[in-house]
Amino acid sequence: MPASPYSSVQQARERIAARLVEVMKDAGIRTGRELARRLGWQESKVSRIVNAVTPPSEDDVRAWCAACDVPGEVPGLIAALQIAEGAYVEWRRLERAGLRAAQEKVLPVYERTARFRAYSPSLISGLLQTREYCAAVLRAVQVRRRLSDDVEEAVQVRMERQRILSDPTKTFSFILEEQVLNSRVADNDVMAAQLQHLLTILATHPNVSLRVIPSGSRRQRWAAEGFWIYGTEQVTVELIGAYLTVTQPSEIVLYEQAFSELGALTVTGTGVRSLIAAAAHALG
Known part of the structure; x- marks a missing residue:
């Protein structure tokens, strides 16, 4: 390497x-x-x-x-x-044993983390996905990377992981780009259900915050890739070719700063619901 x-x-x-x-x-x-x-x-x-x-x-x-x-x-x-x-693992190595194994490897950090912060420029974050949306995403990965077909098992692992959203000792803050709401990774019925699922989570999980950066925002902060911040101890970044784990304190601070600056561009509350409604309307 x-x-x-x-x-x-x-x-x-x-x-x-x-x-x-x-x-x-x-x-x-x-x-x-x-x-x-x-x-x-x-x-x-x-x-x-x-x-x-x-x-x-x-x-x-x-x-x-x-x-x-x-x-x-x-x-x-x-x-x-x-x-x-x-700290820097190529996808081909991480997914050598299949998508299910790759999903299971992240379980320990989810279990020990109390505060989650996630920024996504392209997809609905995994903890917020419906089963059908998740299946479409992982199927695309499996086909593109020519992996063994254990998509259903991998989806089940991710669905079970979502139980942590109901843990009142944990908090979750998600930032999405507006384009995420309009990116059709599956058919219209799946996308409509996914958008409704976001509204349901917001209505039923007070420990979950969802903010969206409108596509027309004037900005001086861009992020090249999505990332997750786990507490103050670790950041993970999904690159095109590899999965990066950051534990250097000085670098974690940079991601925290990026998350804060991206957050300043977002709409919340009714603004988020309006953008979700507009995306659902565009589905026809």
Whole structure:
């Protein structure tokens, strides 16, 4: 995997690279060329690892430590590597075992979080989806990425996860772009039911806030992708090619700032209901 453009991920990789350099020098190995010779690697591979251009594999870490005669360093380095690589996970890797498994992996963070904030520029957020809307979304993902067909099982996991909306100890704040209400990811009947479902949630869940950014808003804040903020400990971002988990406090603050600035563009209450009604009317 190439160097990550996300600073918290890249910083973690750089710390691992720095520790590997320390291990090498402590063993009396002064150059990457000498280490490459001991390992039977190309010198360029050692250079890429040392400069955090390419992260080492777990086997690379074991071989590196063996060449430096420090097997005791292996567990700590591999643990650090797994944490770093877990922060930026390509969809093909995350969904290797199917959509259901991918849905189940996020359950622990949902269970331990009390305050949820979510911004979506393209789809109704998962906790607000009807079963039929969710099935249409996940079916499109399954077909586009050529995954095994466990869509129904994945939908069931997401539906069961929605029970947390009824937990009075948790609060949920959602921001949608108006285009989300008008994006037809399924047929008109499914979309109409989904829009009505949003109104029902607002009427029955006092711990849920839904705000919408009108499409005609004049703005100086844009977000390139949707994101979820879990408490103040973690942010997840769904990129085109990967699932990003942010835990660096300085980066979490940036997402919190973005959420606040996006929130300043929204309408609430009757304004939201009017936009939902307009979207439903457009369905005919």
